[in-house]
Amino acid sequence: MTHDVFNQVPPLTGHDVSADPTLVEGLARQDADWALGELRTLGTLAGSAKAQEWGRLANDHPPVLRTHDRYGNRIDEVEFHPAWHELMTVAVGHGLHATAWTSPRPGAHVARAAKFYVWSQVEAGHGCPISMTYASVAALRHTRALAAEWEPLLASRNYDFGLRPAALKRGVLAGMAMTEKQGGSDVRANTTRAEPLGDGGYAITGHKWFNSAPMCDVFLVLAQAPGGLSCFLLPRVLPDGSRNAMRIMRLKDKLGNKSNASAEVEYEGALAFLVGEEGRGIRTIIEMVNMTRLDCVIGSASGMRYGVTQAVHHTSHRRAFGKALAEQPLMRNVLADLALESEAATAVMVRLAGATDKAIRGDTDEGALRRTALAAAKYWVCKRAPAHAAESLECFGGNGYVEESQMPRLFRESPLNGIWEGSGNVAALDVLRATMKEPEALDAFFQEVDLATGADHRLDAAVLEVKDSLTDVATLEYSARRVVERLALILQASLLVRHSTPDVADAFCASRLAADWGHAFGTLPPGLDLAPIIDRATVKIA
Template sequence: MTAIAATPRSAPAGRTHEVTNQPPPRVGHDAADDPVLLEGLAREGAAWYTEDLHRIGRLTGSEQVQRWAREANAHGPVLRTHDRYGNRVDEVDFHPAYHSLMEVAVGEGLGGTPWADPRPGAHVARAAGFMVWSSAEAGHGCPVSMTYAAVPALRSAPELAAVYEPLLTSRSYDPGLRAPTGKRGLLAGMGMTEKQGGTDVRSNTTAAVPEGDGTWRLRGHKWFTSAPMNDLFLVLAQAPGGLSCFLVPRVLPDGTRNTFRIQRLKDKLGNRSNASSEPEFDDTVGWLVGEEGRGVRTIIEMVTMTRLDCVLGSASGTRAALAEAAHHVRHRRVSGALLADQPLMRNVIADLGVESEAATALALRLAGAADRAQRGDAGERAFLRLATAVAKYWVCKRQPAAVAEALECLGGNGYDEASGMPRLYRDAPLNGIWEGSGNVNALDVLRALTREPGCLDAFRAEVDAAAGADTRLDTAWRSLLGELGTPSDPGEAALGARRLVERMALVLQGSLLVRHAPAAVADAFCATRLGGEGGAAFGTLPRGADLAGIWERVPR
């Protein structure tokens, strides 16, 4: 038999195929180059922050920060309960990427800094910066948020605030367990829930006993305390006079370790870069914050601000997923045409764009209310009280569905960890659970409507500002007002609380979009969310919707 010699082909060594029709990496962009965000920033009084926001946006979109985000999640926190000699240390070690993310966040004033900034719009600027920066990596936002939220609660104890507030509002990230007053900056956390009660904090069994020298001794076990390596914690415990709030430092003023035994870290679905823990208190030193027996009232100041950050975070996560999906379809071809040019995909992305714009507009409106409320505006404080609970319920509830749809736009690529979409998807349900689940916030809305009538007046004024601009909005609002003004049995009211709060969120978003968004976005929102012209899934905008006008608002 004659051997047949193979003819060598010219091809690069080791190359078996050529990669085509894959989108380029989405790096080197400005994550703040977003008309929805920039318009909201100016509208709520913080246009002076625009240049800084773009600087943060360019850093967010850099390859370096994207690498930090991947590494901080791939190499999560590790608990060390003891040192090599058997001494308890209760420390949590983080990957250097986590520290890099935290250093930027604190250095950019995304923690407690706005409370020390006299400029109108300081809280709006911080909210926009938080939304842009956390779009790169959401987990490290938890300690940043709690530090921001701790300041107004700590002010219930002026003598403690005088010592710690300057450090909580610092721009210096100074990790490590040392005496608080010897550090350049501090981070704060909270310890509320226990395993027998969860949200029902009045069932807490952690006990606090006064020492007679201004300090208290705490004993008990907390079930879900995030960021245990922070410096200070606001903790709920049962004092002789009832449930009270205490400041518990990890390290005491004399430099000795306070008893803060970390039993284990939670193995969570998402939020992997952030440590969440079960600490045990045993003769742990604390200081009373606020009145004895009024702990919930004291710590609710912190909860309100962390709920605001949940809304900001969900709006940010929704927009991040939209941006990734839009980038993919702008480069991927199917049947010879870009996905972005194919009618059904255009509808899906446009619908996600409408959802994202509604979430962003509402989030920034809340930030504006928070800024004006802390400057003494009673009407804005009343609006914030009700609208935060409404937005916390709805915006956080919508994020998982929106992220899932965005992931699907990438097909199998979206299910691959390398795309980053699975991390966005795992993180998506968190804000709906943190600081009160959907039911908790829906019932809180009923509580505000029943006990604080001024809240409804402020909410009504906000929605009424768009009266006459869209008949679908007007009709939905009249129907809702009729229900809000009709007394009902408490049991029946609770049974329908979710539907009520959903409708409140939609008319509030509709009012904001009708007043501030382009006609294409506002019309599509009112048609589908208020007028019944859309379906249950995304991508069901009706015929005649101005998809091109909506796409102009979709980030690149």
């Protein structure tokens, strides 16, 4: 032997990923603590070596497109590694997809969000079809007949992979196709057309530049009908067992999200059915977008939690200059700063899940809050995720840059949620649109924030500053990112002041609301008690 192997960090396995104080405390506030038992079961599996190996294998062996069978017949099938199917079986079996829509229990969508947050820390890519399936129900409910036909299959806890008629399957999954080459986020520029067939169906002809999860059973698609841009439901397999005329041209070679398939597709008179009304496609599909935007926030918060727990674990076991890295003052500053960002993201995620649950059940005030707060959180939480992932990776030193650490996978995944369902500018401008055209949404936002009035002078001052900035109409669009950032920060601060520990709330307000905030992680001001902040991000292994 040339040397002894020591000072290496043991793998972080054998723990309950759901043992997250911010998450658990939030569930109790949002009527979902009844789900803690199932959440712990899922969290224990998420912390196991077996599940982590599934995540690695699904990314090391990405999906493969098979356009034709051995005889030359067009099949357009996507093949996955068995680990992908293991991940999907767990996700569907625990109801991370559309099951919450069928539950009469208050907090069902919050419980679903918590499970999505926990299980995404194993592997994020397979969350795409899970999220699409969850969100599709919101759009389908614009047409009762379609919802009655498809919702039971979408909500089923049976993962039944393979292209067969829906009537022969125990459960189905949904995808979405909006974006075209020439338009991007400007979906009104779409050219794909929908021609009425006279029997209630439409023939879809055209293309999509991004088709999310092309292996799914059914898709929501935007196309130009005689009455304008409209939303359609397009099945992959027709009732007679034949393949619908949806051609997968190629799979995207992406920066991250390697385990999941994203595709370019063409339609050659594919059969589809109108969802909602002709000419109101954006209004119809925006219901789905709002749900997937919530999942963007959940996914980014999940990635942050994974990053900080990995960083704390690594630095607690790695020694340098005579003591553990986590005991070095500057590293403690970094770890506490990462923990603050993670906790703030989780807190706002749980609150938004609660608002969503209540809005679905008819609470108009919660629906108004979600209108502004969700877009602001989508912008800010997703924007912070890449920086958070990079800093968490850096805590590993060179080891974090090596694929075996799994930190590069986290880093590659981190920008996705900021792009998906409207990039930063789209989300920021959507907030401004709400503030100018829907005053009840802005009122609901500040009513939520004002619940913390008087608890922290820095928060009180920041709220006044933001309210003042919204009156400068002349420069509002130019300054949209700055304004929306401040809106998100005061919402996070108000939640932490009201619900977290005094140490967390004090450190967050002292840094994020200060005029001289150092945006690099590890720039917290002196005089803060960092120990309890880091402790909340420390995984306890049985």
